[in-house]
Amino acid sequence: MSKLSGRVAGAVIAALVAAGCGSPEPVGRAAAQYDLVLVDDANRRIGTYTIPQDTAIVDEPNAEQIFYGKRLLNETERLLPDHVGAAMNCNSCHIAQGKIPLGDPYINSFNFYPRVMPRAGREIDLEARINGCFQRSMNGKPLDRESEEMKAMIAYMEWLSQNTPRDQLVDIANAGTVDASLVPDPVRGERIYHAQCAACHGDNGEGLRDSRGDIVFPPLWGDESFNIGAGLARTYKAAAFVKYNMPMGIQTVGLWGHGNVLSDQDAVDVAEFFTHKPRPDFPGKVNDWPNGPKPKDARY
Incomplete structure (x- = not known):
């Protein structure tokens, strides 16, 4: 490998790590936009949601908390070793810091909960959903619901919602589908x-x-x-x-x-x-x- 290609590869890996395995910003291009819809009427367009640039966080009154939440989601294993039993970060699965359609985005997370979830068989709130990920995907231990770490991660998700009202959601798919009738080989x-x-x-x-x-x-x-x-x-x-x-x-x-x-x-x-x-x-x-x-x- 040449010195130039080695430096480029190193820069790419560094960028991937910093962004949770993917660039969160469309550099040099317009930010992606999605429709806002009413929760009870998903076919009715009522506005537009634009994926925010992370540089806008500095304008928020709780910017330090939001940035901390962003770091925790990107560097979960390193920053919360007592709660993570796997070699995983939250953004190992929530692609590009939770901003990508079909990649488990966080964009609707703040407004989506609480709700009844089939696996739990009861209503759970966002704190419980996050702790479920720590216990399952992270094979670890739950966070204190009132901890600064929990509040920081939720603050990042709330910021990402961009003040979308509680009775509305962004029309962005959380996951794709595959034909479940297929027989696996x-x-x-x-x-x-x-x-x-x-x-x-x-x-x-x-x-x-x-x-x-x-x-x-x-x-x-x-x-x-x-x-x-x-x-x-x-x-x-x-x-x-x-x-x-x-x-x-x-x-x-x-x-x-x-x-x-x-x-x-x-x-x-x-x-x-x-x-x-x-x-x-x-x-x-x-x-x-x-x-x-x-x-x-x-x-x-």
């Missing part, structure tokens, strides 16, 4: 994994850390990965994330070079392969879907 999925995924996530699903030991690309199985209670441990849910967000790339158009490389069948096959690899257990699984029915791809 994990043998074929293993071939796809090594061709499309292993360069970032490792031949053995171990992920990739930088020279400081901070996680760049998360492990997809093993002791440092998400546990079986996480949504991404389910075949079809993982397949939808993979299809629309992976394999990751760098491009000059849009906010994220991602998706539309794999077919539904490709995504289902590779998801079946890595979701069924060994990973930590989740004791709280006994309380999931108390009112049924349990999804067919649940790991337990």
Whole structure:
């Protein structure tokens, strides 16, 4: 590798780490806009939402808190080691700091909760949803609901909502869909994994850390990965994330070079392969879907 290409590669990796594996800002281009809709009338356009630039945070009265929340979401494992048991950050799954459609954006999170969730079988608020991620996707421990860390992460999500009224949502898809009637082929999925995924996530699903030991690309199985209670441990849910967000790339158009490389069948096959690899257990699984029915791809 030449010195120039080495420096460029290093800069790219640094940018990916800082942004949670993807550039959050469309440099030199107009920011992406989405319709605002009424919660009870999703077909009625009532306004426009524009993804904010992070430089605008400095104008907020609680700018320090918002920036801290942004850092916590990007550097969760490093900043909250007592609460993270996996080699994961929140933004390992919430693409480009929660700003990308189909990449689990945070844009509606502040207004979406509280609501009844099927897995819990009861109403949960945003604090409970965040702690669920810590216990499942992070294979860790919940935060104190009143902690400055919890309040900071929620402050970032509230800022990202850009004062959208409580009875409205931004018309941005949280996740894509795949054909759940497809029968997965994990043998074929293993071939796809090594061709499309292993360069970032490792031949053995171990992920990739930088020279400081901070996680760049998360492990997809093993002791440092998400546990079986996480949504991404389910075949079809993982397949939808993979299809629309992976394999990751760098491009000059849009906010994220991602998706539309794999077919539904490709995504289902590779998801079946890595979701069924060994990973930590989740004791709280006994309380999931108390009112049924349990999804067919649940790991337990």
